Amino acid sequence: MTGLAEDKLKLQLEQLIAGKPSALARTITAVENQTPEARYILKGIQPHIGNALVVGFTGPPGAGKSTLINAYVRELRNRGKTVCVLAVDPSSPISGGAILGDRIRMAEHTGDAGVFVRSLASRGHLGGLSRTAARVLDVMDASGRDVIVIETVGAGQSEVEIAGVAGTKVVVCAPGLGDDIQAIKAGILEIADVLVVNKSDMPQAENTKRQLRTMLHLRQASDWNVPVLGTVATTFEGLPELADTIDNHDEALRGADHKIDPHQRIRRVLAETLAHAIEDKLMGSSDPALIEVLNDVQSGELNFDEASQKLLEQMKLL
Amino acid sequence: MTGLAEDKLKLQLEQLIAGKPSALARTITAVENQTPEARYILKGIQPHIGNALVVGFTGPPGAGKSTLINAYVRELRNRGKTVCVLAVDPSSPISGGAILGDRIRMAEHTGDAGVFVRSLASRGHLGGLSRTAARVLDVMDASGRDVIVIETVGAGQSEVEIAGVAGTKVVVCAPGLGDDIQAIKAGILEIADVLVVNKSDMPQAENTKRQLRTMLHLRQASDWNVPVLGTVATTFEGLPELADTIDNHDEALRGADHKIDPHQRIRRVLAETLAHAIEDKLMGSSDPALIEVLNDVQSGELNFDEASQKLLEQMKLL
Numbered sequence: 001m002t003g004l005a006e007d008k009l010k011l012q013l014e015q016l017i018a019g020k021p022s023a024l025a026r027t028i029t030a031v032e033n034q035t036p037e038a039r040y041i042l043k044g045i046q047p048h049i050g051n052a053l054v055v056g057f058t059g060p061p062g063a064g065k066s067t068l069i070n071a072y073v074r075e076l077r078n079r080g081k082t083v084c085v086l087a088v089d090p091s092s093p094i095s096g097g098a099i100l101g102d103r104i105r106m107a108e109h110t111g112d113a114g115v116f117v118r119s120l121a122s123r124g125h126l127g128g129l130s131r132t133a134a135r136v137l138d139v140m141d142a143s144g145r146d147v148i149v150i151e152t153v154g155a156g157q158s159e160v161e162i163a164g165v166a167g168t169k170v171v172v173c174a175p176g177l178g179d180d181i182q183a184i185k186a187g188i189l190e191i192a193d194v195l196v197v198n199k200s201d202m203p204q205a206e207n208t209k210r211q212l213r214t215m216l217h218l219r220q221a222s223d224w225n226v227p228v229l230g231t232v233a234t235t236f237e238g239l240p241e242l243a244d245t246i247d248n249h250d251e252a253l254r255g256a257d258h259k260i261d262p263h264q265r266i267r268r269v270l271a272e273t274l275a276h277a278i279e280d281k282l283m284g285s286s287d288p289a290l291i292e293v294l295n296d297v298q299s300g301e302l303n304f305d306e307a308s309q310k311l312l313e314q315m316k317l318l
Numbered sequence: 319m320t321g322l323a324e325d326k327l328k329l330q331l332e333q334l335i336a337g338k339p340s341a342l343a344r345t346i347t348a349v350e351n352q353t354p355e356a357r358y359i360l361k362g363i364q365p366h367i368g369n370a371l372v373v374g375f376t377g378p379p380g381a382g383k384s385t386l387i388n389a390y391v392r393e394l395r396n397r398g399k400t401v402c403v404l405a406v407d408p409s410s411p412i413s414g415g416a417i418l419g420d421r422i423r424m425a426e427h428t429g430d431a432g433v434f435v436r437s438l439a440s441r442g443h444l445g446g447l448s449r450t451a452a453r454v455l456d457v458m459d460a461s462g463r464d465v466i467v468i469e470t471v472g473a474g475q476s477e478v479e480i481a482g483v484a485g486t487k488v489v490v491c492a493p494g495l496g497d498d499i500q501a502i503k504a505g506i507l508e509i510a511d512v513l514v515v516n517k518s519d520m521p522q523a524e525n526t527k528r529q530l531r532t533m534l535h536l537r538q539a540s541d542w543n544v545p546v547l548g549t550v551a552t553t554f555e556g557l558p559e560l561a562d563t564i565d566n567h568d569e570a571l572r573g574a575d576h577k578i579d580p581h582q583r584i585r586r587v588l589a590e591t592l593a594h595a596i597e598d599k600l601m602g603s604s605d606p607a608l609i610e611v612l613n614d615v616q617s618g619e620l621n622f623d624e625a626s627q628k629l630l631e632q633m634k635l636l
Binding site for chain 1: 360584587589627
């Protein structure tokens with residue numbers, strides 16, 4: 001790197017940390033494209049990570065997620081907080097328009113320097129989205145914004161993975177579960193830190209809340225009791241309570257230094273990447289030790305958990 | 319095991335292989351509950367596995383999947399084939415009724431000894447369903463049925479995993495993608511061997527087929543070109559073509575001995591089980607080598623693929 005190029009990068013890094021939107025936008029593009037500049041900046045921002053509250057919203061289409069996020073951002077602005085919105089659309093090479101529609105709804109906040117909005121699309125490589133999102137979060141975090149909101153379009157596997165990099169995960173649904181239950185059972189209830197029944201002025205809302213609470217009882221107990229909130233995003237009902245609840249969860253996540261462990265989201269994405277790699281490897285392997293284990297499963301000698309355990313023991317494991 | 323108990327088991331095994339429904343039902347229950355009897359029988363059926371055509375149907379709710387499966391089973395019966403239907407509902411502890419509704423629709427085939435229907439429910443342990451399904455398939459396969467149909471309720475992550483144990487994977491959707499695309503992008507297009515647009519007498523059907531073909535172009539090329547078929551399950555339109563296409567795909571899967579490699583579905587489930595175990599392990603590990611790699615990702619020295627590769631190399635891999 002020439003001295004001049006390095007000076008420029010140093011300036012970009014300074015401007016990013018100072019919260020300048022143009023530096024933030026430029027750096028995100030560099031991170032998306034994995035340029036050498038991105039490496040320089042990712043290194044430089046390390047001391048500035050771990051302050052932002054990162055909250056991911058997911059849930060089936062039709063639950064009014066975008067309107068709710070819009071209202072949540074308004075509540076944050078009322079409280080004097082600065083915000084980044086990271087909108088992620090795993091389907092975008094095909095559906096394209098979904099996020100664009102959301103951006104139009106987010107128009108309420110254009111011209112407000114306290115709200116920075118950025119979309120990420122998959123460009124045909126689905127698995128890569130949560131990886132890029134994790135690094136973009138670091139950049140947004142370092143820019144000094146108080147809250148980062150991750151918005152995903154639906155409630156599929158990719159959305160769950162992407163939302164998984166957030167510290168606080170909000171799952172939004174509409175009253176009258178019906179088809180929604182299809183989305184909710186697909187692993188998204190398991191990741192929820194906060195459940196929201198939006199449009200809770202509809203008649204079935206109370207019933208839906210009750211159903212969700214019953215479903216939650218099937219989950220393993222943990223330190224955090226997942227609250228089930230009701231909101232009406234269009235009339236702002238329940239928004240202050242939602243913001244408080246998200247704050248409380250974020251506070252519970254933080255250590256004694258009041259920082260979020262920045263390894264946590266990287267660890268999650270790396271674990272997923274490695275798991276996929278190992279799955280691929282196993283599908284193609286003809287290693288004799290593996291074949292022996294497969295034979296033992298086939299004949300009923302081992303069940304899948306025992307077989308997995310046996311393979312784990314044969315690997316030098318971290 | 320006493321001699322008497324072993325005699326009884328031997329008889330059950332013989333009756334199972336002879337295709338007796340009561341022996342099939344009893345054995346499936348034993349496999350679900352992982353009893354010692356199940357081990358004995360899983361061992362005994364080994365030489366009798368690999369003959370059945372196994373086809374999994376998945377797709378968003380509302381696509382008319384159950385009606386289509388019902389019609390497909392009728393087509394198979396017209397062709398003189400014997401059938402097992404394995405209905406799997408990952409959400410059943412909560413929604414309960416979904417599969418029951420399907421069973422009522424399957425009533426057309428009750429009293430037909432050539433159709434054996436069995437439901438599997440998750441009993442609260444989601445990850446275990448595809449494992450149980452894989453073993454139940456072996457039992458159904460050994461019972462000499464020509465075709466085994468796996469029916470899942472929705473199109474979430476668990477359904478995709480369960481359908482993944484089938485040799486031939488059929489993804490069903492309705493015309494007018496809209497919300498369906500939410501389900502389709504959640505990894506289910508990736509697994510499809512055959513795509514069906516059901517209710518294809520609706521006006522948007524041709525448009526939907528075209529969209530699906532475009533989406534398929536984004537997939538990696540393989541030996542098998544995924545066909546996009548149109549059906550109207552209620553009027554039986556396109557059913558013979560669907561049955562032929564499934565036969566063709568099954569034929570393409572078979573080796574020189576015309577048998578399906580029975581390791582294939584067990585390998586898939588074992589790979590998933592191991593991948594989940596490794597993901598859990600990584601989330602909780604404080605191994606210094608892992609922390610070093612995490613630091614390198616954090617600082618931008620390594621991207622996620624490079625980091626995953628490095629960890630793979632540090633493991634004694636199969």
